[in-house]
Structures are given as C-alpha cells and as structure tokens.
Amino acid sequence: MAELTEYHQDGRTKKTTYSFFRGENANFHPTDESLTRSGFVRDYVVKNLAPKEPTISKSSRIVAFGSCFAINIQRYLAERGYNLLTHGRKDTYVSSMGDGIVNTFAIRQQFEWAWLGRVPEVELWHGYRAEVFGYDEKIRQATRDVFDNCDVFIITLGLSEVWFDEPTGSVFWRAVPQEFYDPARHKFRVSSVAENLENLTEIHKLIREHRPDAQIVFTLSPVPLTATFRDKSCIIANSASKAILRAALDEFMRGPTLNDDKVFYFPSYEIVNSCFINPMMEDRKHPHDHVIELNMKVFERYFCKSGLTDADVDRAFGRAALLDYTVARDGHLAVPRKKAPKAGGNVPRPVILGESRYSRLLRALRRPWSRLRQA
Template sequence: MSSDRRAPNPYTDLPPSRYWRSAVAEKHPLDMDELFSPKFRIGPEERIAVAGSCFAQHVGRALRSNGFSVLDEEPAPNGLDAEVAETFGYGIYSARYGNIYTARQLVQLLKDCASGTVRETDFWIRGNRYYDALRPSVEPEGLGSLEEAVAHRRQHLRKVKAMLGKTDVFIFTLGLTEAWQDIATDIVYPSCPGVIAGRFDPEKHAFKNFDVEEVMQDMIEARSLLKAINPAMRFLFTVSPVPLTATASGQNVLVATTYSKSVLRAVCGALYGKFEDVDYFPSYEIIVSPSTRGFFYEPNMRSVNRHGVDHVMRTFLTAQGVETAGRGKRAGGQKGKKANGKAPARKDDVVCEEALLEAFS
C-alpha cells in the first residue's frame, strides 16, 4: 500500500524556531524567537555574582540597572566618580578581580580564595611599581612595594571569598582558550607578561591554548569548588562574542578565534547537558548569527556595539520575565544607578586587557 503522505518523523510538526529558514533566514535578527528558555528564573532577591571576560561587564551592568541583586563585595569608595572607579576596577564585577578570560583563571581564583594563597609569581614590576599579575588592570599605576601589593591581594581574596559565600547564582562569561602561563607554577595570567607590566621571559613563560577536555575539566572543577561554598548555587554560562585581539597560536586570528569560541561553546553545551543547575545563555549566537551580517559589531569588527549589547540583554531579560525598552522595570530596581547610588552617564566602554595587545600590532 502506498500513500503520497510522508510518514511522520522527528522533524514533522516542529515549531518554526527549529527550522533555519523560518527561525533565522526569514526572520529579522531582532525578532528571532525562543533563543533562550531559562532552565531557572533568577528572582530579584537572588544574589548574583558576575565574572568573566570583557563582555561580562555588559552583563553585570544590565542586570544591575534592571533590578537584579548583583553583588559588589568591593564597592568603590564613596564619592568617587563612576569613570574613575571603573578605571580602578570598581563596579565592573562582583569584586575587583578584573577580567577572567579563561576557565583555568577562574579555577585559580577559586582555589586561591579557599586557601588564601599568594605567590611571589603573582606580581609583576614596571619601573618601581608593583602590579598584581592576576588582575593587572585594577591599579593603573601599580603599588609602591611588594608588601603593599601582597596586602592588597590578600584582602581581595578575602573579599572574593566573602562574596562567593553570599552567591546564589554565578554568571560567568567564557572568553578565551589562549593564555600565558608561568612554567614553574602553571599559573595562567589574564595578560601576557610584558604587556601591562612585568617582563616576558621565554624561559619562564609559555603559551597555552586550552583544548576542550581541559576547559571542560576546569569548568567542572570550578563548579565543584563553588558548590562546596554553597551547595544550592546555580550557574549561568555564556560565551563572549568578542573575537581575539591577537593570537599567539601561529594561526590566522580568525581561525584561532573560531577554535577558541568553538571549544568554549562546546564546553558550555556539555555542561548544560550534564548538570541541572547549569544554564547557558546564547549571547555568542545572538551576535555572530549570519543574519546579523555583522551589524552588531563596531567598525573594528571586534567590539560589540551598543545595539548588540542592548539586544543581547533584552533577550535575556525578556526570557527572565523582566520588562524592558522603557517599560516598567523589576520592582525594587535600580534603573540607571551605580553601586554608589549615583546615576552614571551612558557608558558602553569595557575594560579589556586583551585589547592592549593591539598596541603591539
């Protein structure tokens, strides 16, 4: 017996969002549906810690300004202008750890917090000033002595530990797979030695490009370390859509970027499937989708422009049930307010050590 009607298969009767043509090709990129269906809602009372690569700065700002309870364990001193505060690493994340580009860097920070470990190799010198090599951008002019730099780092670790102890939801944006490592200690840095401070020494420093297994293991370890602090903690991971400024991999930077983002995206997908308490938000996909034809990027084809950031965050907030685009904000929200309570000027710049590599091009 034959029939013109095709037999049912898993692709019949799928909603439009499951087909490329109806979901992407024929949709305006601002109107794409069902990009994000949260595993869990984040309530206004839930305390959020934000960390990650440069793009994560936008996430923190948007959440704060829409009434989410984003932690800030190292707030800027009273009366400090918002822009100056940001220059010193205040108000960007939930503590002054600067950009955390790699999963390994995150694991290091969590371990150092737990143990209070501060190593000699954690500091770089430029001129007669001392820099915290693990967050070199937070003190633009460095510190006056090694003792002072150590004291600052110790206090920072105590603050991060305290912050994590209060965290209900940990939001982390994975940025890179490439890093520079201290050969003796395996410590990775957020910036290549010699770029902001310190001196590059090929006998002491090695290039490291993490593969998918290494990133996966690091993220699993990070989750375990955070769960040890708060067993109820939940996680929201994203991948930064910002391409690499430069690569030391020996490949074309576009090829290296694709490798890096692919690894990070694959790990996020695996973590999402493996753990009930891990969610993934597709900021990467929203920005790099072919349908956007790059219009979410600045002319340098690297930095995400304000429209892109706004669209990413609108997608996130809408999925979280928060009204956006000038409509009512979440009750108790702090629209347009910084941590110090002062309304800032619109500011989309991000603090990005990696971008400093461009100075060497």
C-alpha cells in the first residue's frame, strides 16, 4: 500500500498519497466546504494579489476604462464618493467609450495617442453604432490631462480576437463597420499571448514614464464574447480568448512588473466564474447584480480605504451565495436586478444538475452566515 502523507486545508488534517515534494507554496483548490468558511475570499481568491493595506482614498484620482466590465467599477466607486476622472465625462474617449475599448492594442493606442501624440494612419476607432471617433486634438489634450492627473489606473481587458488593417498592421477598437469594410485590407485574427504581453509591457512603461507614482490595477472582464468571427463554437473561442489574456497578464505580473510594488491584478474574472454556480443572467453573458456587487465589495475592501473588513466580505459573499442558490432553485427572475439583459430571451428555470454538487454547500448556506466556522 502506498504511503500516505498529511496536509492541512480549511482547519482539517487530510491525507493523500505521498508521491511528490510539494514545495513551500502548495495552495489547494477550494472544496464546497471551503466556500462556507470565514476568510474564503481572502484565502482562496485575493491571496497575495492586493496591497498590504488599502491605498485608494476618496481623494485619489481614478481612471477606469477598457472592456464593458469597467463600467461596473466606475459606477460602484462613483456612487460611493470616489473621485472617478472618467465618470460622466464626454470630452475623452476613455470616458465616453470607456467600456468599449476592449483589446490591449486599443488600450495601448489611447496612451500612445495622449502622451506621445501618435495618430493612427487610418480610421480605427468606432463606437457601438459604428460611428467614427476621430483623432481630434482637443480630445487628445483632454485625454492627456486626465492621464497626467491620475493616481490610480484601473484597466480591464476584454478579448484577444481583433480586426486589423493589413497594410498598416493597425488594430481596430472593435469589428469593422459594414459600410467601411474592405476585404482587400481588413482582416481578422486571434492575437497571441506574446502580442498582448508586449502591449501590457508598453502600457506599463508609458505610465511609469509619465506617472511614476501611480497605482495600476489590471483586471480581466468575465463577460464572454457575444459572438466569434472564428469558424469555431463561440464557447470554444471565448475560452481561448480569455485564456490568452489571462496568460499574458500572469506572465506580465511575473516579469516586467516583478519589482513594481504599485502594479496589481484584481481577480474579477475568477470571482465571477469560480465562486458561483449561476453567475450569469439568462443571456449567459452579463453577471447577476449580486455577483457584480460582491466583486466590487471585494475590490473596495482590499484596495480602498473604506473601513470594510474581512468579516464584511464574508457576509457579502454569504448573501451572494444564497442568491446564487435562489437562481438555481427558482430561476433568474427570483433575485433582484436593476435591469434585464437586452437579448436575454425567455427566462427558464435553471436545471440543477447533480444534487450531490449542492448538498454540502446548501446545508451550510442554510445556517446563518454569522456562524461561519473560523479557519
């Protein structure tokens, strides 16, 4: 019989086959029981990702832009009195289209345009209605002013699929509007980990050259592709798209920023996709309000000088977990929401697949969350 070795998780001593040296940092994947313990988010999600102490105050000047998930960060912080330089403004693209600059090429373009005066050779920037966003000098100067006065950059990455102009190699914000599409020059491709890593590195370099003391927080949007331009299932394409960005972010955090103690990764993607059973609304693209609320609460606790504690996060996760179960049991409309997704369709009651997956977790959820077992 193989020799067994002991290890500790969630206050329990467990045994497993003794086969390999585990090193100094053996962090185990959570079980259903882990989710019911106090400090779950702290110990299993944000461990070694946040500042040692929160650094963002109400006077900190914040810029948040990137993918559509960036708008959630803007709204949440603005509602709580934080100083969002990009909230409600119309004189910069990082505010008026701050949730639609979804790839690292487009994000890099904004920094190079604002600080270096680098203007793309062709029209690349289009809004949700295919309207042209030009290279107006007043808007560039306004963008530069916003960046020059920023204390905290929160940058959300969205996707790695891109359309580009073949003669120049320049990448579009979004897809190419139908009226401008030229098959001879407009092409589609999936950008690589190396390309996205290069973009992240250049973004970091530019910020450090112009705002050496600014804090930088990168996140990955949990919102999936609405559609893919690949000849693959959108589910498969989305998995690859997010994996490319997540790999680039991980390599970036282990490389160019290793000695920069003001650069962070916030795990919004992991909170949504790994801490809930039914995180998305019926369109399977947009997170439920309680999922977004928890995500923002976690950010506020570990990055903002809000006075929130780990216990507050535990209670917030408990409420969100109960609502998550409510969705599984009673359907999407059984939980509070501010608005329905635009293309949600019918709202069927979710089918609970395999009651065994829920049994231990639900027994714990029925207990008051104030009685969570201490780690």
